[in-house]
Amino acid sequence: MKALVLAAGTGTRLRPVTHTGAKQLVPIANKPVLFYALEAISAAGIANVGIVVEPNADDIKKAVGDGSRFGVDVTYICQEQPLGLAHAVLVSQDFLGSDDFLMYLGDNYVGGGVTSVVEAFRHDRPSARILLTQVPDPTAFGVAELDDTGRVASLEEKPTRPKSDLAVMGVYLFTSEIHEGIREIKPSARGELEITHAIQWLIEQGRDVTATVNTSYWRDTGNVADILEVNRHVLDTTEGPGAAAGEVDPDSTLIGEVHLEEGARIVRSWVEGPVVIGAGTLITDARIGPYTSIAEDCRVSGSAIRSSILLSGSTVDGVSAIADSLIGRHASITTAAAGGDSHRLVLGDHTRIALAG
Structure with missing residues (x-):
C-alpha cells in the first residue's frame, strides 16, 4: 500500500500567513501540521509516500526532504493547478500505479492516527473506505448517508439539505478502482474534480464502499480558529x-x-x-x-x-x-x-x- 498526501492547497483562509509559506507547514505545538500526517502514515506501516505539491513548493521540499526522518520514502508530485482532490489523484497516476493507497489531506489533524483504519482496509479490501465524523454543520463538508449495514449509501458535496450529520474527513482508502471512477466524472460547478463524485460513482456501480465513524479528535486546520484549537488539544495531550x-x-x-x-x-x-x-x-x-x-x-x-x-x-x-x-x-x-x-x-x-x- 502507498500513501498520497495532498499539500498543494493555497491556504486562502490563512492569509496573510500563507502568502509566504505553505499552510501545511503552519506549526502546531511547534511542529508543522504536515509532520503529524507523515508520522501517522509511518506508524500505520506505509513507507512509500507521494506528496502532491504546487509548482512553487520549495518550502515543503526543504522541510520534509526525502522523508527519511519520518521513516518513509517521499516522491513529490506537481499539481499545476488546484483542480480538486480527484484531480490530485489523477496527476498522481504514475506514482500510484495499480496499488491500494491511503489519501491524506496534509492540513488535517487526526488525533488517534490512522493505523486501525488502515489495518481494517487491508483485511477487508473494499473498493473504498472513508472516515466520517459527526459535525454540527454538515453543509460545509462532503456528507455521507449510511445504509442499515453501515455501508455508504450516498455521498454529497456541501449539500444545502444534508441527509446526515456525518462529514467526510480528509482520510480515504482506495483500491485502484477509484481511478475508473475519476475517469468517469466531470468537473463540478466550481470547476473541480470532486473525490466525493468519484466515490459516488463507485456506489452507483454497486462497488463496496465502507466507512469508519471516527470518535477520536479531528480538525481541518484550514482557518485560524481551528489551528488554535488543535494547538490547545496537542499541548493538552503531549508529554x-x-x-x-x-x-x-x-x-x-x-x-x-x-x-x-x-x-x-x-x-x-x-x-x-x-x-x-x-x-x-x-x-x-x-x-x-x-x-x-x-x-x-x-x-x-x-x-x-x-x-x-x-x-x-x-x-x-x-x-x-x-x-x-x-x-x-x-x-x-x-x-x-x-x-x-x-x-x-x-x-x-x-x-x-x-x-x-
Missing part, C-alpha cells in the same frame, strides 16, 4: 521533556507543563503551561500561557501572551495582552504611545505592527 533543555533564571516561575527546547531562556517571567517554547527563544519580563506555542528564535519582553501561536523569529515587546492570535514569521509587534487593553492578531510573515499600549 515532553519539560524545562530541562532550556534555561530558567531563579526570578521566573513555571507552572504546569512547560516544554523548553534547547537554548530557550526564561528571565524574570511567569509561564503557565501547557506551553512550548522553541530553541533560541528569549522570554524576558513576560507572562506566557496557557496554550501558547512560541517557535524558535523569538523574542518576547514586557508582554503577556496566551492561547496563541508565534512563528519563528517573531518579536513582541511591551504589549500588554495578546490572545487567540497567530503571528507570522519575523513579525515585530511593539507598543505605541497611546493606551489600550487587548489585541487580537493574524499577522503575515515579516509584518511589522505597533499597537496602542
